[in-house]
Amino acid sequence: MRAGRATVSSSQLATLFGFTDAQVRKDLAYFGHFGHPGIGYRCDELIAEIRRILGTDRQWTVTMVGVGNMGRALLRYKGFSAQGFRIVAAFDRDPRVIGSQIEGIPVFDIAQLGDIVRQQHIQLGMITVPAADAQQAADQLVAAGITGIVNFAPVALSLPEHVGLVGVDLTTELEQLAFSVANRTRSR
Amino acid sequence: MRAGRATVSSSQLATLFGFTDAQVRKDLAYFGHFGHPGIGYRCDELIAEIRRILGTDRQWTVTMVGVGNMGRALLRYKGFSAQGFRIVAAFDRDPRVIGSQIEGIPVFDIAQLGDIVRQQHIQLGMITVPAADAQQAADQLVAAGITGIVNFAPVALSLPEHVGLVGVDLTTELEQLAFSVANRTRSR
Numbered sequence: 001m002r003a004g005r006a007t008v009s010s011s012q013l014a015t016l017f018g019f020t021d022a023q024v025r026k027d028l029a030y031f032g033h034f035g036h037p038g039i040g041y042r043c044d045e046l047i048a049e050i051r052r053i054l055g056t057d058r059q060w061t062v063t064m065v066g067v068g069n070m071g072r073a074l075l076r077y078k079g080f081s082a083q084g085f086r087i088v089a090a091f092d093r094d095p096r097v098i099g100s101q102i103e104g105i106p107v108f109d110i111a112q113l114g115d116i117v118r119q120q121h122i123q124l125g126m127i128t129v130p131a132a133d134a135q136q137a138a139d140q141l142v143a144a145g146i147t148g149i150v151n152f153a154p155v156a157l158s159l160p161e162h163v164g165l166v167g168v169d170l171t172t173e174l175e176q177l178a179f180s181v182a183n184r185t186r187s188r
Numbered sequence: 189m190r191a192g193r194a195t196v197s198s199s200q201l202a203t204l205f206g207f208t209d210a211q212v213r214k215d216l217a218y219f220g221h222f223g224h225p226g227i228g229y230r231c232d233e234l235i236a237e238i239r240r241i242l243g244t245d246r247q248w249t250v251t252m253v254g255v256g257n258m259g260r261a262l263l264r265y266k267g268f269s270a271q272g273f274r275i276v277a278a279f280d281r282d283p284r285v286i287g288s289q290i291e292g293i294p295v296f297d298i299a300q301l302g303d304i305v306r307q308q309h310i311q312l313g314m315i316t317v318p319a320a321d322a323q324q325a326a327d328q329l330v331a332a333g334i335t336g337i338v339n340f341a342p343v344a345l346s347l348p349e350h351v352g353l354v355g356v357d358l359t360t361e362l363e364q365l366a367f368s369v370a371n372r373t374r375s376r
Contacts, residue, residue, distance in 0.1 A: 056366055080358075
């Protein structure tokens with residue numbers, strides 16, 4: 001779209017992503033019939049379909065629990081809002097930050113988490129507290145009715161089955177790189 | 189190991205990770221023969237083998253290009269050194285941070301990147317500059333002989349084939365979560 005093109009073929013997508021044509025077609029076909037014979041994919045249709053598949057065709061309200069270094073960095077990260085993730089509240093237990101705003105996002109006492117998540121119908125939570133506090137933060141989010149959690153704390157969380165969970169271990173990214181370098185292969 | 193156990197079976201690992209026994213055995217068998225019939229895996233052997241496979245059985249020297257919010261958060265992240273990733277130098281072009289130290293790591297002028305990476309035999313680079321500056325930072329790292337890059341900037345980098353690349357797009361983590369919530373499945 002940015003390049004001013006209206007359509008794209010599976011082989012062009014394959015070249016861009018380093019897959020085979022067949023893999024691109026097979027992966028997309030898993031979700032429905034998007035292509036047009038002899039044309040390929042219409043870019044606007046394909047983007048809309050992928051956004052629908054990913055669930056980024058809507059606004060999600062998000063909260064951040066923990067506004068230490070990682071939390072602050074994420075609050076300042078512009079990519080979230082561009083994809084429809086609106087961070088509406090942050091929580092911490094440090095009295096020096098409670099009551100402040102970071103990038104316009106109010107920081108509340110973590111003791112208020114349940115009330116505010118319920119009042120504001122917050123759907124997703126990001127956990128950036130220290131590992132020792134992460135399970136408690138997750139339990140509070142779940143009790144308040146959150147439907148999904150991204151966990152940046154380096155610890156495995158135990159959550160009920162109905163709550164979505166994505167764990168982000170930043171060390172894993174460096175391990176992937178070390179693996180690719182140590183094995184002289186290209187990981188991506 | 190932390191739980192004081194000397195051995196672990198593939199079915200115990202499978203339960204921990206949410207895979208099947210067969211998948212655990214098949215995945216590990218891809219890299220060699222680690223198990224002992226009737227015993228399972230010896231924890232110390234398995235950890236050593238996995239560290240060898242990942243390339244985390246050695247020390248890696250790492251540099252960080254860009255010490256804005258994300259760079260600072262990563263410099264303060266303790267998980268890297270625990271896995272053998274030693275950040276020895278950081279670079280920025282902002283005169284207010286050049287010459288300072290963050291968590292004991294010196295911040296140099298990005299103009300010195302080539303010299304310092306060569307002198308200190310730095311192996312891996314993390315890029316946390318804005319998207320518009322990321323390719324230039326990558327080119328400087330590659331010219332200085334770096335063997336792998338973790339890219340946190342939300343842009344695709346073009347690198348020579350011999351350089352390892354891992355891209356981290358934080359928005360992708362939220363998209364994964366939105367997908368799992370929107371589709372009522374558990375992504376992990």
